[in-house]
Amino acid sequence: xxxxxxxxxxxxxxxxxxxxxxxxxxxxxxxxxxxxxxxxxxxxxxxxxxxxxxxxxxxxxxxxxxxxxxxxxxxxxxxxxxxxxxxxxxxxxxxxxxxxxxxxxxxxxxxxxxxxxxxxxxxxxxxxxxxxxxxxxxxxxxxxxxxxxxxxxxxxxxxxxxxxxxxxxxxxxxxxxxxxxxxxxxxxxxxxxxxxxxxxxxxxxxxxxxxxxxxxxxxxxxxxxxxxxxxxxxxxxxxxxxxxxxxxxxxxxxxxxxxxxxxxxxxxxxxxxxxxxxxxxxxxxxxxxxxxxxxxxxxxxxxxxxxxxxxxxxxxxxxxxxxxxxxxxxxxxxxxxxxxxxxxxxxxxxxxxxxxxxxxxxxxxxxxxxxxxxxxxxxxxxxxxxxxxxxxxxxxxxxxxxxxxxxxxxxxxxxxxxxxxxxxxxxxxxxxxxxxxxxxxxxxx
Amino acid sequence: xxxxxxxxxxxxxxxxxxxxxxxxxxxxxxxxxxxxxxxxxxxxxxxxxxxxxxxxxxxxxxxxxxxxxxxxxxxxxxxxxxxxxxxxxxxxxxxxxxxxxxxxxxxxxxxxxxxxxxxxxxxxxxxxxxxxxxxxxxxxxxxxxxxxxxxxxxxxxxxxxxxxxxxxxxxxxxxxxxxxxxxxxxxxxxxxxxxxxxxxxxxxxxxxxxxxxxxxxxxxxxxxxxxxxxxxxxxxxxxxxxxxxxxxxxxxxxxxxxxxxxxxxxxxxxxxxxxxxxxxxxxxxxxxxxxxxxxxxxxxxxxxxxxxxxxxxxxxxxxxxxxxxxxxxxxxxxxxxxxxxxxxxxxxxxxxxxxxxxxxxxxxxxxxxxxxxxxxxxxxxxxxxxxxxxxxxxxxxxxxxxxxxxxxxxxxxxxxxxxxxxxxxxxxxxxxxxxxxxxxxxxxx
Numbered sequence: 002x003x004x005x006x007x008x009x010x011x012x013x014x015x016x017x018x019x020x021x022x023x024x025x026x027x028x029x030x031x032x033x034x035x036x037x038x039x040x041x042x043x044x045x046x047x048x049x050x051x052x053x054x055x056x057x058x059x060x061x062x063x064x065x066x067x068x069x070x071x072x073x074x075x076x077x078x079x080x081x082x083x084x085x086x087x088x089x090x091x092x093x094x095x096x097x098x099x100x101x102x103x104x105x106x107x108x109x110x111x112x113x114x115x116x117x118x119x120x121x122x123x124x125x126x127x128x129x130x131x132x133x134x135x136x137x138x139x140x141x142x143x144x145x146x147x148x149x150x151x152x153x154x155x156x157x158x159x160x161x162x163x164x165x166x167x168x169x170x171x172x173x174x175x176x177x178x179x180x181x182x183x184x185x186x187x188x189x190x191x192x193x194x195x196x197x198x199x200x201x202x203x204x205x206x207x208x209x210x211x212x213x214x215x216x217x218x219x220x221x222x223x224x225x226x227x228x229x230x231x232x233x234x235x236x237x238x239x240x241x242x243x244x245x246x247x248x249x250x251x252x253x254x255x256x257x258x259x260x261x262x263x264x265x266x267x268x269x270x271x272x273x274x275x276x277x278x279x280x281x282x283x284x285x286x287x288x289x290x291x292x293x294x295x296x297x298x299x300x301x302x303x304x305x306x307x308x309x310x311x312x313x314x315x316x317x318x319x320x321x322x323x324x325x326x327x328x329x330x331x332x333x334x335x336x337x338x339x340x341x342x343x344x345x346x347x348x349x350x351x352x353x354x355x356x357x358x359x360x361x362x363x364x365x366x367x368x369x370x371x372x373x374x375x376x377x378x379x380x381x382x383x384x385x386x387x388x389x390x391x392x393x394x395x396x397x398x399x400x401x402x403x404x405x406x407x408x409x410x411x412x413x414x415x416x417x418x419x420x421x422x423x424x425x426x427x428x429x430x431x432x433x434x435x436x437x438x439x440x441x442x443x444x445x446x
Numbered sequence: 447x448x449x450x451x452x453x454x455x456x457x458x459x460x461x462x463x464x465x466x467x468x469x470x471x472x473x474x475x476x477x478x479x480x481x482x483x484x485x486x487x488x489x490x491x492x493x494x495x496x497x498x499x500x501x502x503x504x505x506x507x508x509x510x511x512x513x514x515x516x517x518x519x520x521x522x523x524x525x526x527x528x529x530x531x532x533x534x535x536x537x538x539x540x541x542x543x544x545x546x547x548x549x550x551x552x553x554x555x556x557x558x559x560x561x562x563x564x565x566x567x568x569x570x571x572x573x574x575x576x577x578x579x580x581x582x583x584x585x586x587x588x589x590x591x592x593x594x595x596x597x598x599x600x601x602x603x604x605x606x607x608x609x610x611x612x613x614x615x616x617x618x619x620x621x622x623x624x625x626x627x628x629x630x631x632x633x634x635x636x637x638x639x640x641x642x643x644x645x646x647x648x649x650x651x652x653x654x655x656x657x658x659x660x661x662x663x664x665x666x667x668x669x670x671x672x673x674x675x676x677x678x679x680x681x682x683x684x685x686x687x688x689x690x691x692x693x694x695x696x697x698x699x700x701x702x703x704x705x706x707x708x709x710x711x712x713x714x715x716x717x718x719x720x721x722x723x724x725x726x727x728x729x730x731x732x733x734x735x736x737x738x739x740x741x742x743x744x745x746x747x748x749x750x751x752x753x754x755x756x757x758x759x760x761x762x763x764x765x766x767x768x769x770x771x772x773x774x775x776x777x778x779x780x781x782x783x784x785x786x787x788x789x790x791x792x793x794x795x796x797x798x799x800x801x802x803x804x805x806x807x808x809x810x811x812x813x814x815x816x817x818x819x820x821x822x823x824x825x826x827x828x829x830x831x832x833x834x835x836x837x838x839x840x841x842x843x844x845x846x847x848x849x850x851x852x853x854x855x856x857x858x859x860x861x862x863x864x865x866x867x868x869x870x871x872x873x874x875x876x877x878x879x880x881x882x883x884x885x886x887x888x889x890x891x
Contacts, residue, residue, distance in 0.1 A: 348854040360851040397848040402841055406805040407848060409793040410855035 022214055024077075024205040027067060027181065028052055039064045039096055039105055043185040053200045054185035056086060058192065064091065064105045064182040072178035073211045076152040078204040080112060083197035084144035088112040090201075091123060091182035092152055107179050110152055110161055110169075112199070117142040118150070118161045118168025122175075123184075130159075130169040135220045138168040147202075155211050157226060160218045170220035172231040181206075227269045227439055234442070242289065242298070242427065243441040245269045251287045254318045254327040254428060260284035263431055271429070271438040273310060278433040280325045286428050288318055288327065294424040295381050295446040301373040301439050307339035308434035311357060312376055315425035320416060326430055328413070330399075330420050331357035332376050332387050334436065347410075354387055354394040358411045362387070362394035373439065381446055467659055469522075469650040472512060472626065473497055484509045484541055484550055488630040496647045499630035501531060503640045509536065509550045509627040517623035518656045521597040523649040525557060528642035529589035533557040535646075536568060536627035537597055545569075552624050555597055555606055555614075557644070562587040563595070563606045563613025567620075568629075575604075575614040580665045583613040592647075600656050602671060605663045615665035617676035626651075672714045672884055679887070687734065687743070687872065688886040690714045696732045699763045699772040699873060705729035708876055716874070716883040718755060723878040725770050731873050733763055733772065739869040740826050740891040746818040746884045752784035753879035756802060757821055760870035765861060772873055773858070775844075775865050776802035777821050777832050779881065792855075799832055799839040803856045807832070807839035818884065826891055 027035065030050035038045065041063030044055045054065065071092070082088055094107030106124035111117060116132030116139055132139050141163050142148065151162040161169040183201055188194040207214065224231040228245025242250065246266065248259035263284015265272050276283035293314070300312055316329030333355045337343040342351045349361035353368060354376070366389025368374055377388035387395035398404065400421045413419040429438060472480065475495035483490060486508030489500045499510065516537070527533055539552030551569035556562060561577030561584055577584050586608050587593065596607040606614040628646055633639040652659060669676040673690025687695065691711065693704035708729015710717050721728035738759070745757055761774030778800045782788040787796045794806035798813060799821070811834025813819055822833035832840035843849065845866045858864040874883060 348851075348859070350851060350854070356851075360847055361854070363847060395847060397846075397851075398843075402805055402808060403843065403848055403852060406793075406795060406801075406842075407852045407855070409795070409806070410852070414793070 022075075022207050023209050024207050027204040027206055028201075033065065035068050036065050037068060039066050039182070040103070041185065041187065045183070045185070051200050051202045052183065052204075053198050054088070054183060056083075056185055056188050056194050056197045056199075058188055058190050058195045061187050062105070063185040063187075064096075065185075066091075066094075066096070066105065066182040067180045070178050070180055071154075071206060071208060073155050073208065074152075075207040075211050075214055076150075076154075076181065076204070077206075078150050079147050079202045080150055080200065081147045082112055082142070082144055082199040084114070085194055086113070086144075086188075086197055086199060087186040088199040089121070089123070089184040089186075090150070090152070091180070091184065092154060093176045093179040094123065094182055095176070095179045105182055105184075107176055108154075108159065108173075109184065110150065112142065112184075114142055114144065115140060117148070118163045118166075120159060120161065120169045120171055126175075129173055129225055130171045130223050134223055135168060135170075138163070138166060138220065141166055141168070151216075153211070153215055155215050157231070158215070160216065160220070162216070162218075167218040167220040170218040170222045170233075172222055172224040172226055172229075172233070174226045174229075228441075230442065237444065239442050239444045241441065242443045243271060243438070245439070250290050252290055253284070254281070254286040254288045254316070254426075256285070260287065260431075269439055271441070273429070273431050273434070273436045273438075275305070275435040276431075276433040278309065280433070281327075281431050282324075282433055284431050286313075286327050286430050288316055288426040288428045290426075292424045292426055293380075293443065293445065296378075297444045297446065298378045298380075298427060299440065299442045300376045300429075301441075302334055302376055303373045303437040304334060304336055304370060305435040306370070307336050308334075308436050309336075309340050309342060309432040310334040310434060310436040311428075311430040311432070312378065313428035313430065314378055314380065315420055315422045316428045317422060317425055318428075326432075327426075327428055328416050328419070329425055329428060330359075330385070331430070332378055333357040334376070334430070336370060338370075354389040356385075356387065356395050356397065358413065359407055360395050360397055362389070364389070364392050364394045366390045366392045366394050373437070375440075467520075467652050468654050469652050472649040472651055473646075478510065480513050481510050482513060484511050484627070485548070486630065486632065490628070490630070496645050497628065497649075498643050498645045499533070499628060501528075501630055501633050501639050501642045501644075503633060503635050503637065506632050507550070508630045508632075509541075510630075511536075511539075511541070511550065511627040512625045515623050515625055516599075516651060516653060518600045518653065519597075520652040520656050520659055521595075521599075521626065521649070522651075523595050524592045524647045525595055525645065526592045527557055527587070527589060527644040529559070530639055531558070531589075531633075531642055531644055532631040533644040534566065534568070534629040534631070535595070535597070536625070536629060537599055538621045538624040539568065539627055540621070540624045550627055550629075552621055553599075553604065553618075554629065555595065557587065557629075559587055559589065560585060562593075563608045563611075565604060565606065565614045565616055571620075574618055574670055575616045575668050579668055580613060580615075583608070583611060583665065586611055586613065596661075598656070598660055600660050602676070603660070605661065605665070607661070607663075612663040612665040615663040615667045615678075617667055617669040617671055617674075617678070619671045619674075673886075675887065682889065684887050684889045686886065687888045688716060688883070690884070695735050697735055698729070699726070699731035699733045699761070699871075701730070705732065705876075714884055716886070718874070718876050718879070718881045718883075720750070720880040721876075721878040723754065725878070726772075726876050727769075727878060729876050731758075731772050731875050733761055733871040733873045735871075737869045737871055738825075738888065738890065741823075742889045742891065743823045743825075743872060744885065744887045745821045745874075746886075747779055747821055748818045748882040749779060749781055749815060750880040751815070752781050753779070753881050754781075754785050754787060754877040755779040755879060755881040756873075756875040756877065757823065758873035758875065759823055759825065760865055760867045761873045762867060762870055763873075771875055771877075772871075773861050773864070774870055774873060775804075775830070776875070777823055778802040779821070779875070781815060783815075799834040801830075801832065801840050801842065803858065804852055805840050805842055807834070809834070809837050809839045811835045811837045811839050818882070820885075 043063035488508035
């Protein structure tokens, strides 16, 4: 054998050693060595390589928790669950005496009949990747049948699959590491579920070179990292319209600098101050330095009770030289229940999500005053849409006879060619009420 | 030769005699026998088969007129004209002492630089087939060059060609017969045109079996016969919505019969009476018995000074049980100059041709209060257009969010789902002012 041939064989053997994915089983198949039970008192059994959790009345959620912590990993396992049960697999999770009395909290790979493979933030933020984010993955689970599961947690990227169907594609940065845990959910006093079981087998983890084994996901990505653009968003053309820290890219609508008062930036939040409810009487509106033509604009906003604000587009800051807000089409932001403007205008055309004073919404958009809500504006030439929390609430075509006739009836009747500009600035309104903004992103089309 | 062969030859010879088109020359090429001169004193010469008319200052139009009259015929001739002149060939024309002091009047095949081959009603109705009716035929003439002309006058059908290009396609019934005449137009005191010439040659006429020699025309047809559907219109799906004589197909908007008062039918005109300017206070509106969905509706209307009326569509006569007009979208008919409603509403949305109280016109549509004007409404599902005298003045899409928002601002805000019905009755409005209607036609789409 020539030396060259020996070299080839050596490289081949080495590559087999170096590059084959290394899997470590999390269960020895005989007992629960390496695991511990937390919170509830439901029973976990192990037999012939299968861990089985037995549902039990009148005990809280019970978790079988790994003694080790894991950060970046690929986890695979098989699972099977009886009908009507709820279960899950925690990862990067924790239990601390000083947090919710030691209840297990963190990422959970959901297992139930509706939305298996979705990711829920147990005892913390709730749904991170809600079932409706990926309709293709809803109702993937069949009770009493073994399913293959895969979880990839690599840096901020969290992705799941069931039977090779992509379920979750999440970009989140809250907890980089923690234990893995199998859940037996509480069943209260439901006798019908008492004694039913969920089972796992072939639980194995890869923690080395995980980035190279990451899989592309067909599930739409959700980015929960505040004021960030994920790699997938960046590749899709999204950019931050506000960096989350500075005033860069923004200025006062009627001045060349950012307002000295009335706005603050704090903990990733852009905040309009309360100043008595007047229109642009305190710091005044702020606008993007640049103009935008065709785009998808996304803004998360949270209002205080009774607040009024708005997001305007096609804004020409030079039009209105007098008092009040700069002129443009407005995605209305309002506490419809407490602010009197909701009752003014015509047939609801000044309510939240409406094209202000022109077109009322057709849907309430699942608005929740206690949380951040998402406003999206889509502009493609003359076609414009407003979405509230992903639900289309307004749709119209501008630059036509009917648009002009509608404007002629509105507050904007005296602004020449209102709403027909090919491009304009984007504006956040100071209406003298405290409103919070974050995650301001734009994709130009 | 067999008998059978002889028979074939006989049939062949006979067919040549029976079916060959018979042409009769109108000029012997040597003198003007069979012609006479009328009206002006310009000179006509004949030499080598060419008749030449010489333009002359300070004389009215001069006509070289055939002594014979012709009814149905096909006329062909060649003509050539110097630059800057206006000429023509009269047909089915007349000269009577008791009409305009004997001036020649009737159909004229126009010869000029702009609109040769168009048909003008000399000394009577003016343009019957105006140049803009057939843009393809505008500026067909080159000065100083021989052109071939063809006129087909068969029953109501009058068609012309120049050099095989279809120029006029007219359906008219005013005068069935008359002379043919060559025109030398007056030139006033224009010295530059004095002595210039127009020439004709090879003038020939066919008066037997003319129907079988009629040619299809690519020019769009104009039907000037009042309250009629031409064969071409019928083939294209047009129907009379009013027969010009009876109340058939119409009823009062709020009663099951035609109104006993307030409307009369006289000489092919459907007339609303003057009754003090009130809305449906006299005879009341009338509606079609049938409903219509997708259609082109054409109505000729003539208003009296200060008058108000309208043509409504998508009308539901059962909606408004109270006083006033029935509810539907309205092609507004108004004397904008004298009726106060023109100044009311918003930015002109109650003026003539507007979609009443909703969308103002973008064009005055060449309205002439002294004449009949044409209102056209085109409905194709949710797309609607108003045309005034053939010019688009309003265009909109109904059954969408912007439409509903516009309606919400208007007089119609309280009628549920206004303007969104798939079909409805067509209405002529009694607004207490005298207005005339005729040529009410519909083509369902």
